[in-house]
Amino acid sequence: MKPFCRDTWVEVDLDAIRANVETFRRHLPRQTGIMAVVKADGYGHGAVQAGREALAGGADSLAVAMLDEALVLRKAGIEAPLLVLGYTPLDSLAEAVRWDIQLTAYHPEWVQSAHAQLAERKPASKPLEIHLKVDTGMGRIGTQSIPELLAMADRLNTSAVLRWKGIFTHFACADEEDTTHVQSQHDCFQEMLQALTAAGYELPQVHCCNSAAAIRFPEWGYDTIRLGISLYGLYPSPYLKERQDVSLVPALQLKTRISHVKRAAKPFTVSYGATYTASPGEVVASLPIGYADGFSRSLSNRGFALHNGRRVAIIGRVCMDQTMLRIDEGNASVGDEVILYGRQGEEEISLDEVAALLGTINYEIPCMLNYRIPRVYRKNREIVDYAHALAGKR
Ligand SMILES: Cc1ncc(COP(=O)(O)O)c(C=O)c1O
Numbered sequence: 001m002k003p004f005c006r007d008t009w010v011e012v013d014l015d016a017i018r019a020n021v022e023t024f025r026r027h028l029p030r031q032t033g034i035m036a037v038v039k040a041d042g043y044g045h046g047a048v049q050a051g052r053e054a055l056a057g058g059a060d061s062l063a064v065a066m067l068d069e070a071l072v073l074r075k076a077g078i079e080a081p082l083l084v085l086g087y088t089p090l091d092s093l094a095e096a097v098r099w100d101i102q103l104t105a106y107h108p109e110w111v112q113s114a115h116a117q118l119a120e121r122k123p124a125s126k127p128l129e130i131h132l133k134v135d136t137g138m139g140r141i142g143t144q145s146i147p148e149l150l151a152m153a154d155r156l157n158t159s160a161v162l163r164w165k166g167i168f169t170h171f172a173c174a175d176e177e178d179t180t181h182v183q184s185q186h187d188c189f190q191e192m193l194q195a196l197t198a199a200g201y202e203l204p205q206v207h208c209c210n211s212a213a214a215i216r217f218p219e220w221g222y223d224t225i226r227l228g229i230s231l232y233g234l235y236p237s238p239y240l241k242e243r244q245d246v247s248l249v250p251a252l253q254l255k256t257r258i259s260h261v262k263r264a265a266k267p268f269t270v271s272y273g274a275t276y277t278a279s280p281g282e283v284v285a286s287l288p289i290g291y292a293d294g295f296s297r298s299l300s301n302r303g304f305a306l307h308n309g310r311r312v313a314i315i316g317r318v319c320m321d322q323t324m325l326r327i328d329e330g331n332a333s334v335g336d337e338v339i340l341y342g343r344q345g346e347e348e349i350s351l352d353e354v355a356a357l358l359g360t361i362n363y364e365i366p367c368m369l370n371y372r373i374p375r376v377y378r379k380n381r382e383i384v385d386y387a388h389a390l391a392g393k394r
């Protein structure tokens with residue numbers, strides 16, 4: 001039995017996720033691994049299911065933004081290496097050690113405090129694995145200083161409770177046509193790596209590429225890439241979509257079913273603010289989805305949906321839980337399937353189209369779809385799993 005009662009759901013094609021990993025496997029040098037980035041609940045696709053599928057398809061590790069996200073994956077039984085890319089407060093180190101989760105560090109004082117805290121534990125625990133983060137031009141977390149980097153490397157290499165597992169940086173503009181910034185970041189990263197080798201350190205796992213850099217500069221893959229948006233079949237920017245260096249398969253669709261149909265006998269206004277007036281003869285269909293699901297209110301009177309393989313307009317304001325459509329041709333009935341994001345017949349509403357309409361990037365669109373929407377997982381077209389936070393089912 002499906003563990004939800006609602007007629008609105010996200011469908012995730014696990015075969016697409018697998019195909020995208022395989023595409024990158026072919027695109028990258030043989031020695032370069034794939035770390036699948038499943039933060040933000042797998043960019044809205046479901047971290048556990050996306051992570052498992054990525055690993056099955058050839059990824060060798062997973063990354064998330066925060067320790068709580070990593071714990072979800074471990075507790076779901078995922079045994080692969082897990083890296084937290086963001087900041088971890090020092091009072092959470094014991095959890096990271098207990099669940100064998102790799103952390104990111106970028107400040108010598110944090111590394112020293114982590115060493116001191118774990119060295120005091122009795123009995124001594126297994127070492128906590130650390131990736132050092134260097135800021136080569138992103139301007140957020142990460143050290144910009146070679147002396148700080150050397151101090152952290154020294155502390156890690158002489159600690160019995162910490163282990164130096166990796167070093168990485170993150171690119172700010174790898175998706176843009178102009179490669180000046182990404183090139184300068186890569187040069188800076190190489191300088192930092194050279195400073196370490198010149199000081200006699202053996203480099204641990206080295207990584208710098210996000211999806212965009214992995215697409216354009218596979219030769220910068222080093223030991224692994226961190227594959228986020230393109231794992232889910234999306235291009236990091238319209239520019240890279242146009243270039244088609246790799247062919248990706250989008251994994252997510254947002255679907256719903258009509259909950260009410262009205263044919264206007266006389267003019268009536270639709271939704272809050274009465275911003276749309278249906279003319280006599282017009283057919284108005286209500287959908288059980290709204291901005292409280294992460295379906296943006298900015299789509300009011302602007303967005304589209306697919307019904308019976310045709311594009312239909314969203315009319316009036318998107319409400320908290322409901323949205324209305326104008327059905328221009330053909331019949332509409334309660335229970336008809338409507339695609340909000342995805343493909344029906346020859347028509348498609350891509351996440352790129354919705355992002356452009358909303359003045360944002362495609363990353364944000366699936367991330368907005370929240371805990372109220374059940375996820376349905378398909379493989380070989382068959383439903384193989386569900387997740388629904390409201391029903392406590394991950
Ligand atoms: C540090 C880090 N690495 C990798 C990624 C994955 O990037 P993308 O989704 O562009 O592949 C992110 C995502 O924001 C990130 O913050």
